[in-house]
Amino acid sequence: MQATAYTYDADSRTGSVLLDDGTPLPFDATAFEAGGLRLLRPGQRVRIDVTEEAGERRITLVTLQTF
Numbered sequence: 001m002q003a004t005a006y007t008y009d010a011d012s013r014t015g016s017v018l019l020d021d022g023t024p025l026p027f028d029a030t031a032f033e034a035g036g037l038r039l040l041r042p043g044q045r046v047r048i049d050v051t052e053e054a055g056e057r058r059i060t061l062v063t064l065q066t067f
Contacts, residue, residue, distance in 0.1 A: 001019075001047070001048050001049070001050055002020065002045060002046070002047055002048075002065055003017035003018060003019050003020065003025070003045075003046055003047075003048050004017060004018045004020075004043060004044070004045055004046070005017055005040050005041065005042050005043060005044045005045075005046050006018045006024060006042060007042065008039075008040040008041070008042065010039065012029060013029040013032045013033065014026070014027065014028050014029055014032065015027060015032070015040065017046060017048060017059070017062070025048075025050070025057060025059060026059070027048070027059040027062050028059075030060075031048075031058075031059045031060050031061055031062050032062050034060065034061045034062070035061050035062045035063030035064075036063065037062065037063060037064065040062070044064065044065075045064070045065040046062050046063060046064060046065055047061075047062075047063050047064070047065045048061060048062055048063075049061035
């Protein structure tokens with residue numbers, strides 16, 4: 001799934017993305033580190049993997065979207 005980086009805190013390695021419908025979705029340090037990124041700037045297009053458990057969506061991977 002694709003999204004746009006919305007927020008990112010380099011100290012905690014957490015942040016959020018905006019899905020293409022405008023819905024914000026947070027990610028934790030584990031999801032950020034799984035993508036092998038060092039830095040993320042708001043506005044960058046990213047690819048995310050999402051799981052859904054008990055009706056709640058959770059990002060498991062954040063990486064840059066490449067064409």
